[in-house]
Amino acid sequence: xxxxxxxxxxxxxxLVLGFLPFLALxxxxxxxxxxxxxxxPREKILPTIGAMAHEVKVxxxxxxxxxxxxxxWQDTGASLRRLAIGLAIAxxxxxxxxxxxxxxxxxxxxxxxxxxxIAVIPxxxxxxxxxxxxxxxxxxxxxxxxxxxxxxxxxxxAGHVAAIPEEQIVKAQTLGASTWQIVLRVALPQAMPRLxxxxxxxxxPAWVFLISAEAIASDVGLGYRIFLVRRYLAMxxxxxxxxxxxxxxxxxxxxxxxxxxxxxxxxxxxxxx
Amino acid sequence: MTAILSFAxxxxxxxxxxxxxxxxxxxxxxxxxxxxxxxxxxxxxxxRLVLGQEAPRRGTIQIDGRPLSPEPGRDRGVVFQRYSVFPxxxxxxxxxxxxxxxxxxxRGRLSGPARRAxxxxxxxxLVQVGLGxxxxxxxAQLSGGMQQRLAIAQALIMRPRILLLDEPFGxxxxxxxxxxxxxxxxxxxxxxxxxxxxxxxxxxxxxxGTRVVALDKRRHDPTAPERYGSTAVFDLPLDRKNRTAxxxxxxxxxxxxxxxx
Numbered sequence: 243x244x245x246x247x248x249x250x251x252x253x254x255x256x257l258v259l260g261f262l263p264f265l266a267l268x269x270x271x272x273x274x275x276x277x278x279x280x281x282x283p284r285e286k287i288l289p290t291i292g293a294m295a296h297e298v299k300v301x302x303x304x305x306x307x308x309x310x311x312x313x314x315w316q317d318t319g320a321s322l323r324r325l326a327i328g329l330a331i332a333x334x335x336x337x338x339x340x341x342x343x344x345x346x347x348x349x350x351x352x353x354x355x356x357x358x359x360i361a362v363i364p365x366x367x368x369x370x371x372x373x374x375x376x377x378x379x380x381x382x383x384x385x386x387x388x389x390x391x392x393x394x395x396x397x398x399x400a401g402h403v404a405a406i407p408e409e410q411i412v413k414a415q416t417l418g419a420s421t422w423q424i425v426l427r428v429a430l431p432q433a434m435p436r437l438x439x440x441x442x443x444x445x446x447p448a449w450v451f452l453i454s455a456e457a458i459a460s461d462v463g464l465g466y467r468i469f470l471v472r473r474y475l476a477m478x479x480x481x482x483x484x485x486x487x488x489x490x491x492x493x494x495x496x497x498x499x500x501x502x503x504x505x506x507x508x509x510x511x512x513x514x515x
Numbered sequence: 516m517t518a519i520l521s522f523a524x525x526x527x528x529x530x531x532x533x534x535x536x537x538x539x540x541x542x543x544x545x546x547x548x549x550x551x552x553x554x555x556x557x558x559x560x561x562x563r564l565v566l567g568q569e570a571p572r573r574g575t576i577q578i579d580g581r582p583l584s585p586e587p588g589r590d591r592g593v594v595f596q597r598y599s600v601f602p603x604x605x606x607x608x609x610x611x612x613x614x615x616x617x618x619x620x621x622r623g624r625l626s627g628p629a630r631r632a633x634x635x636x637x638x639x640x641l642v643q644v645g646l647g648x649x650x651x652x653x654x655a656q657l658s659g660g661m662q663q664r665l666a667i668a669q670a671l672i673m674r675p676r677i678l679l680l681d682e683p684f685g686x687x688x689x690x691x692x693x694x695x696x697x698x699x700x701x702x703x704x705x706x707x708x709x710x711x712x713x714x715x716x717x718x719x720x721x722x723x724g725t726r727v728v729a730l731d732k733r734r735h736d737p738t739a740p741e742r743y744g745s746t747a748v749f750d751l752p753l754d755r756k757n758r759t760a761x762x763x764x765x766x767x768x769x770x771x772x773x774x775x776x
Contacts, residue, residue: 407598412566413666414601415587417613417673423623427612431603508603508653 289478297478313467314486321464322490324380325452328387332448333441335388336395337433343396344403345421345429357396365390365447366454373459383455390451391444395437402436403429435509438502442495449491519544519676519709520565525574526744527560533744534560538574540728540747542677547703547710549720551765552730557745558713561730562681565711566591578676589613592675596682599666600654606665607650610637613673637672644668644698660691664698671706680712684719696723721761727751729765 251259275288302314309316339357342349369386376382406429414424456465464487471479503510518541527535535557542548552558563569564576567586576583578590593599600609611625614633618625625633641647644664654662663683670678680699684692700723703710714720720727729749736742749765 409595409598410601412568412587413593413595413599413669414612414616416566416589416591416593416670416675417616418589419612419616419623420620423616423620427615427623428601506603508655511653511655 286475287477289481293478294482297476298482301479301482314483316462317464317467317483318486318490320462321452321456324383324456324463325387325448328384328452329391329441329444329448331384331388332392332395332444333437335392336399336440337430337437339396340399340403340437341425341429341433343400344406344433345425350400350404354400357393357400361393361397365451369455369458378459383452383460386451386455387448391448394447395440395444398440398443399433399437403433406432431506432509435502435506438498438506442498445491445495445498449487453487517544518542519579520711521577523575523577525564525571525576527557527564527569528572528744532741535564535730535746536744537746540750542709542711544709545707547708547723547725548712549724549727550711550713550730551715551717551720551727552745554715556730556732558715558730559681562679562711562713565677565679566593589673590676591679592670592673592677593679593681594663594666594670594683596685600662600669602654605651605653606641606646606657607634607637609654609665609669610640610672612669617673637668640668640672641665643702658691660687660695663687663695667699667702671702671708674706676709678708678710680710680714682714683712685715692719699723717761717765721753725753727753727765 271288272291275285275290278285278288279290298314302312305311306313339353343353343357344350365386368389369382372382372385372389376385410428411424414428419427452463453465453468456463457469460466464483468480468483520542522538522540525535525538526533538561550558550561560569564571565583567584567588570585584590587593601612604612611630611633614637615624618629618633624630638647638650641650644667646661646664646668649657649661654665657665667683683699684695687695696719699710702708712720712723727749728747728751730745731748732743732745733748734743749762751762751765
């Protein structure tokens, strides 16, 4: 009898094993929902699949007469725009600061402690400050996402750049490279795959900040809608919206992974080697 | 015989701890100097001094009669035991790196006819070290020996005054190591290189070098081991006759590794 830890599923078995928990959850939901509906036909907490499908049709295919737009697409567009701008600011800032702190001891000494101090502030705690100083519009939501993920990303990237073997940096100098050339041709290319990794890891927190900001002060967006319909216990809208949000998150993550594999094949080869 | 590199009464101390003391030696142009010594005898510190990664506490180091610049520079090429090629660049790009930097201060990358000319030189260099078939391959796909060949090509194309080798073959299999000995000897002759090689393999030191310098503590205080630093306790020019006969004192210095000689 082999030890349990040596039993490895093959590809097909992995697919089946991975699918099983989803199936189990779906079955559990369906039975629970059916049971509650048998008891109370006006049950709202666990809506039937039919009820959710109906609401999805209303939200995703019908124009809301008040706004003149289709709610799901309008919400998705607004949320993704905030997320994209916030993360773009975070990514560019991270690249510049991460390279400076990682390569230059002077920058590490002067900026490192500040970044470390900012990183321990819970971003949601500064949301009121952002609302007061930047208003309730788009700026404060984008700022929350950017401020929320940047310190972590900068620390991670700077650490990665600083961990480039000293041998490489010395070798580059013996080949005549200047500080700028070492940043541009040694540190930057090796930082890029890590930056994409870092961005993927920051997607989770970024979504949290986005939904929070939208829940508190907004008139459009996925988080706004979920918290709006909560007042009517509209689980038949909330659940599809949550599922849609999860799908978007997975899609963005996969897109970044694919980009990283295409653009930096050497990094993925070295990792698997 | 002119000295490329000269040490005059060089000391290295870290606080109370003396690492190297009274190092005085001259390296002639065209020499192949092997530096040996037991672990902790300051071989790495010696190399860091020559690279400019570290400054002596006392004494002076001169290269071509001028004080050594206190940071790594183009006059001193180096091949480390590991990590001395760039993992994100293909073999040819690794060799082009130095030429790119020299010819393009802002972009760090040559273009047009200058790039084509540099590429031809880099290709010829790679062919010479036996990597003519692996121009577009990234280091992760090269074996350890091939990575070291690449590191040597990358350093040599910049025509350094001195080539520093830091345990360059220490991580290689014995067979591969023999091939590399042949390669480095050929390159040394052909390019009239001056080489400083740090190694813990005393056989290798004698096989390749024209001179063997052993670093060790001349005095030892058991109650305060940091009181005395290492110095050149042994400095032996080699010729065809004494190349195979390793003096017993030296074998003793080299420790357990030396016993197998």
